[in-house]
Amino acid sequence: MANNDVKLIGAWTSPYVMRAQIALNLKSIKYEFLAEKTGSKSELLLKSNPVHKKIPVLIHDDKPICESLVIVQYIDEVWSSGPSILPSDPYDRAIARFWAAYLDDKWFPAIKGIGMAKEEEARKAAIEQVRQGLAYLEEEFVKSSSKGKDFFGGDKIGYLDIAFGCFLGWLRVTEKMNNMKFLDEIKTPNLFKWAEKFCADDSVKDVMPDTDKLLEFAKILIAKIRAPQN
Amino acid sequence: MANNDVKLIGAWTSPYVMRAQIALNLKSIKYEFLAEKTGSKSELLLKSNPVHKKIPVLIHDDKPICESLVIVQYIDEVWSSGPSILPSDPYDRAIARFWAAYLDDKWFPAIKGIGMAKEEEARKAAIEQVRQGLAYLEEEFVKSSSKGKDFFGGDKIGYLDIAFGCFLGWLRVTEKMNNMKFLDEIKTPNLFKWAEKFCADDSVKDVMPDTDKLLEFAKILIAKIRAPQN
Incomplete structure (x- = not known):
């Protein structure tokens, strides 16, 4: 599934970012990975997550979603045609x-x-x-x-x-x-x-x-x- | 809706317990309130939430559910015929x-x-x-x-x-x-x-x-x- 409107602000060292990546992979969603540099925070990150200023941030259709477990549930609910991530019961x-x-x-x-x-x-x-x-x-x-x-x-x-x-x-x-x-x-x-x-x-x-x-x-x-x- | 099989272990002072109570009220679910005494923990609580040993615990059909936000989502999903608690989008x-x-x-x-x-x-x-x-x-x-x-x-x-x-x-x-x-x-x-x-x-x-x-x-x-x- 091509989704040019999906971006993920992250870093390769973050376990929380990996959660979003795995969820996107499970749903076969293509996304742009925007890597944060260690020790600094990009303007996009500060704008997208002003409360915690932390990665990961998923940006879908220009709307930011923060907090890894919230992101995984969001991915599961938005792309519900793919394999289910949350159990059905x-x-x-x-x-x-x-x-x-x-x-x-x-x-x-x-x-x-x-x-x-x-x-x-x-x-x-x-x-x-x-x-x-x-x-x-x-x-x-x-x-x-x-x-x-x-x-x-x-x-x-x-x-x-x-x-x-x-x-x-x-x-x-x-x-x-x-x-x-x-x-x-x-x-x-x-x-x-x-x-x-x-x-x-x-x-x-x-x-x-x-x-x-x-x-x-x-x-x-x-x-x-x-x-x-x- | 009569549900003799719904129990809530709690205390009147706990904001987290109140979450479960409000969710049950919104869904018109009758439940038995099992009040914990301040300063001690009942055997039922220790058995039902061995990891955190904390209230609230919802017991539905003899199965314990712990953590207030998990409980609220569970209530919303199980009694889905009632008014929706989570937004639909x-x-x-x-x-x-x-x-x-x-x-x-x-x-x-x-x-x-x-x-x-x-x-x-x-x-x-x-x-x-x-x-x-x-x-x-x-x-x-x-x-x-x-x-x-x-x-x-x-x-x-x-x-x-x-x-x-x-x-x-x-x-x-x-x-x-x-x-x-x-x-x-x-x-x-x-x-x-x-x-x-x-x-x-x-x-x-x-x-x-x-x-x-x-x-x-x-x-x-x-x-x-x-x-x-x-």
């Missing part, structure tokens, strides 16, 4: 929305917390939170894929797959930086398989960042944040 | 979801910040954030009610009305505790009128807490939080 939708909110409010902040922790105790607490979240999601996967499906959403990637899967790049970076494994075949066998299938999917493989490239970016970012302020 | 839905997320992530934390601030500087910054949020929402109301409607959602209370309106009790408590006005006829003339209409609505008036009663509760709560820990 209201209860399943509620469960998917619940876990997506949990990931954003609790789990990914814990991942960031590992990198940002100044004391060992805080770092350990953050690691434990990340592990707890993965245990929850492993359990949820078993529940929702009780018919042996590949994804949370069933046979195809859905809302919770997108919400969770976009963090895999940063999870792997965190594993490498801390010399540990979060997703493994013993503790999280289902998530381990799910992650492999998610990353190999046509809608994902070209937008999932290379772990080593993201690791380099992360090292620079953390060094900047930790540098003494003038 | 995908872009309007995205805008409503955007502001609802803003209220939860930024604005209400600022309201809490006023009460919790230990230093005058932090208190002033929180007050400024609350005012900024109201300026945004006043502007949004003018945009979305350009045809002279009473509510953000049009003629009837909708998603953003519920998300925002449930905080009016705590906004009034904050005004009283700080001897100031946030919503007034000069700076926020549209929100001022909107708030009056919202509180007078049939779906709201019986669940909006009395400001003085809520003020007493707030004073006890803040005193407890500020008390030196043993």
Whole structure:
């Protein structure tokens, strides 16, 4: 489907931007990617998202839509002829929305917390939170894929797959930086398989960042944040 | 509509619980209210929301649904024969979801910040954030009610009305505790009128807490939080 009127303001390092990209790919929507430069904000971004001044912003027919989960739902509702992203059953939708909110409010902040922790105790607490979240999601996967499906959403990637899967790049970076494994075949066998299938999917493989490239970016970012302020 | 299978775990002081109540009222769904006691958590709550252990929890056909905005959307989708809560247009839905997320992530934390601030500087910054949020929402109301409607959602209370309106009790408590006005006829003339209409609505008036009663509760709560820990 050709849509010259679809633009996405983003950056390759942002998991939130990746959510919008995967949703657009699933619906076969062509879009123009407007890359923000690290450390500065374009006028278009400031104009399009004056409240948060953050990526991603989807611009459709000159109208801006902000916040990644809002964007994914918008894409699903506007291009409703494509494969459905949200589950069709209201209860399943509620469960998917619940876990997506949990990931954003609790789990990914814990991942960031590992990198940002100044004391060992805080770092350990953050690691434990990340592990707890993965245990929850492993359990949820078993529940929702009780018919042996590949994804949370069933046979195809859905809302919770997108919400969770976009963090895999940063999870792997965190594993490498801390010399540990979060997703493994013993503790999280289902998530381990799910992650492999998610990353190999046509809608994902070209937008999932290379772990080593993201690791380099992360090292620079953390060094900047930790540098003494003038 | 009689629904003996609908229960809501809540408390009269919680703005988030009120969201679920208003949504159920709008859909004319009868439900059993299971009041949690202040300072303790029931076994049913811990079993129904093991991740956050927080109210509200809607229990429908023995299945728990957690997180207030997830609950409101669930109610709208399950009882779709009643008046629609989410706007019908995908872009309007995205805008409503955007502001609802803003209220939860930024604005209400600022309201809490006023009460919790230990230093005058932090208190002033929180007050400024609350005012900024109201300026945004006043502007949004003018945009979305350009045809002279009473509510953000049009003629009837909708998603953003519920998300925002449930905080009016705590906004009034904050005004009283700080001897100031946030919503007034000069700076926020549209929100001022909107708030009056919202509180007078049939779906709201019986669940909006009395400001003085809520003020007493707030004073006890803040005193407890500020008390030196043993």
